[in-house]
Amino acid sequence: MSVRNTEKLCLAHFWVAFAAFVIAAILGVYQMWVRSPLGAKVGSPSLYFLSVTAHGTAMAYVLTTFFIMGFGYFVAVSALDRPLPGRVWAWLAYWLALVGVITATVTVLAGRASVLFTFYPPLTGSPFYYIGLVLVVVGSWVWCGIMIAAMTAWKRENPGVPVPLAMFATVANAVLWLWTTVGVAVELLFQVIPSAFGWTQTVDVGFSRTLFSWTLHAIVYFWLIPAYIAFYTMVPRAAGGRLYSDTMGRLTFILFLLYSLPVGMHHLFMDPEHGNGLKFIQMLLTVFVSVPTLLTIFTITASLEIAGRLRGGRGWFGWIAALPWERPMVLAVGLAFVMLGFGGFGGLINMSYGMNAMIHNTSWVTAHFHLIFGGSVVIMYFAIAYQIWPQLTGREHASLRPLRLQLWLWFIGMMVMTLPWHYLGLQGQWRRVANFDYTNPIIASWGPWVVVSLIGGIILLASALLFARNLIVLHRSAAVASIRPLFALAVHPPERVPAALNGFGLWNALVLILMIGAYAYPIAQFFITPSPSAMVHRMD
C-alpha cells in the first residue's frame, strides 16, 4: 500500500482544514467568554455575530470540506492501491476552494456578512461571502467526480471483486454530498445571491428555509462519515483485531445515504410553512437514520471484543481492559462512543416533533451539535490525522503521550462545555444571543453554568493548540515511519457481494423516491400558492 505521490495534495487539504480549525477554536472561546458573566462588557454584539459567522464558516465548511476531500484522496489511492485519476483536477479544485475560503473569510472579517453560517434570509450580507462558499462547494463537486471516477475505474479493472469498504464508504459520501448540496445551491444561486447583489428586493423565506433544510441534515452526515470510515476500517486494525462484518459496514453507509436526506424538515418543526403531516413523515424517516448508528455501535463493539479476546481478554468485560488503549485510534473511538451516546440521546429529543418544542431555539441545540459533531466526529478527525500523517510525511510520532493527552483534553473539554450548555437550554436559555443580563434575577442562576462551559471551551482550545503542535512536531520528527497496513480485514472477507452492495445505482433511485415523497409537495406548494415574501435586510 502506498500513497502514490498524493502526499502533497492530502497535506495541503489537511493543513487548510486544521488552520481554520485552530482559528475557529480561538473565536469559540471568545464567544463563550462574552456570553458568560465574566465577559459581559467585552466587545459588542456586532463583534459577537461576526465571530459566530466566522467560527461557523470555518468549522462547518472549511474544516470539514477540506478534511473530507484530503481524506478521500488518501483513501482512493491507499484502499484501491492505484494512482489517483484526475490529479490536475484535484489541484484545481483545491485552489478554487481555497480562493473561495479566502474570499468568504475576508468578507466576514470585514464585517460585511454577519449573517451566521446558515445564512438566515432575509438577512443578506455581501455577495462575496456567498460566492466564496459556492466556490468551496464547486471544488468539492470536483472531488466527488474524482472519487466516483476512481471507484469506477477500479471496478473495471477488478470485475466481480467487492470494492474495499473504505472506498465504498467514501464514494457513498461523495454521492450523498452531490444530493445534499442541491438544496443550498438552489437557495444561494436563485435566492440569496440575487438579493445580495440587489437584483431582487424580496425573498421567500419559507422557501429558502425549506431548501436549506434539504441540505442541513445531510451535511452533518457528510461530516460524520469519515469518522464512521475510521470506525469500520481503521479501528479494528488499530485494536489488533478484525472487522466483525463487512456487510454491516456497507449497509450502514447505504442507510446513511438513504435516510440523511429526506429528514431535514425536522429542523423546521416550529416553522409555519409546512403541514404537520409532512413534518411527521420526515420525523419518521429521521427515526431510521438512527439505525445505521446503532448498527455501527454494535459492529464496532463486536470488532473491539474480537481484538480484546485475541489479546487475551477473558470474561464478560475483561476484553475491554485488554484493548490497546495506549494507541490514539483506539482511545479516540472509546471517547467518541461516549460522546456519541450522550449526543445521540440528545438528538432523539431534537427529532421528536413534540419534545423538540421544549428545546427548539435554545442552547440545547447548539450544545447538541457541538457535542456530536465537535465531539464524536472531530475527535475521529484527530485520530485519522494521527494515524495517516506518518504515511504522508514518512515520519513517526516520537511519543504517543502528547497525542493521548490531546485526545483526553478534547473529550474532557467537550463534556465540561456541552453538558452545562444542554442544561441551560432546558432552563430556556435562548441561542443566537450575544449577551445576557445576569443581574436579572430570572436568569442570574445561569451565570455560573456558562462559566463552567467557558472553562470547557478553554480546555478545548488547549487541546486544539496541542493538536497543531503534535502535527508540527511530527513534521520534524527524526523517527522514520514503518509502513503498516492501515485498513482492517473482515472476519469473513467478502469474496463476492451483490451489485447492490457494490455500487449506488439502486440506492440513488431509492433516494429519489424518498426525496419525492418527503419534499415534492413541500417545495411545490411555494409555486402553487406563492407565499408573501420578506423584504431583504442588508447587513453589509
Next chain:
Amino acid sequence: MTHENALDQPWRIWASVAVGAILFTGALLGIVIIPVVQGRSAGLDAWSAICRAVGISAGSPAVPQPVNNSPPSPVSQVKWTPDLLQVLARGDPKRGETQALEVCGPCHGNKGTSSDAQFPHMNGQSGAAIYKQLHDFRTGSRVNEQMTPIAQGFDENALADVAAYFAGQPKRNPLPTTLAAPAAQIWKLIELGDPARALPACSACHRDGSGGPIETPVLYEQRYEYIVTQLKNYASGARRNDVYARMRTIAAKLTPEEIEGVARYYASGLR
C-alpha cells in the same frame, strides 16, 4: 438470468419494498390517522383534518379568531413594498445632486455635513432612512415648519434621487467633542439596553449594518442637539412618525441624563 443478477434481485426488490413501506406508513400515520383522530376532539371533520395536515388549508389557529374591523391609523404613509425598494434602488445621485445643493445644502451641507447644531448630518445615512423622513414630511406624518413645505415640493422619484445623493456621500468627518469613554450605564444602554425597563440596545438598530427596521437612521457622529431634541419630541409625543411607536415608547422611559448621555456618546463619533 446471470448469477450476478440473481444475487442482486432480492436486494432490489426488498430494498424498494422497505423504502416504500416506510414512506407509506409515514404518510398514513402523519396525514390520515393522527390528524383524523386528533381532529375529532377539536371538532374537525376527517377531510378538513387531512387538508390541514398536508398544509392545503391553514392549520392554525385551531379556533377561528375574531376579525379586527377597526380602521387602521398608520403613523406613516411609507409602505416598504418591493416596488418602493425598486424606486430607491433606481434613485440617481446625479439627478439628486442639483436639488440637494440648491435646496438642502444651505442647512445640511453640500456634502451632507450640516452647518448648524440644530440640523442633522445627512451623509452616510441610508437612502431608505432619508426617504422615509422626507416622505413623512411630505404627507404630514412628521411636521417641521421648514421641512414640510420643502418636502411637499418634491415628487416620489425626486425624493429617492436626493436620498441616493446623500447616502452616497462619504461617511462623516468625525469631529469628536470628546473621546472619553462614556459612563458605564450609558455604554450599557447603548450596547445591551435595559431589559428591566424593556429597553432594547440602541445599537441593535442604529449601528451601521445592524438588524433593525430598514428605515432606522445610523446615529454615530450625529449632532448632539439634534438627537436630544428628537428624543424629547418622541418622549412628549410631539413627534409621532415612528412605526409601532417604537421610539416614543423607548424615549418616554429615558431619564433626561440618559438622553444627554446617549446623545453625547453618538455625537462623539464613538461606535
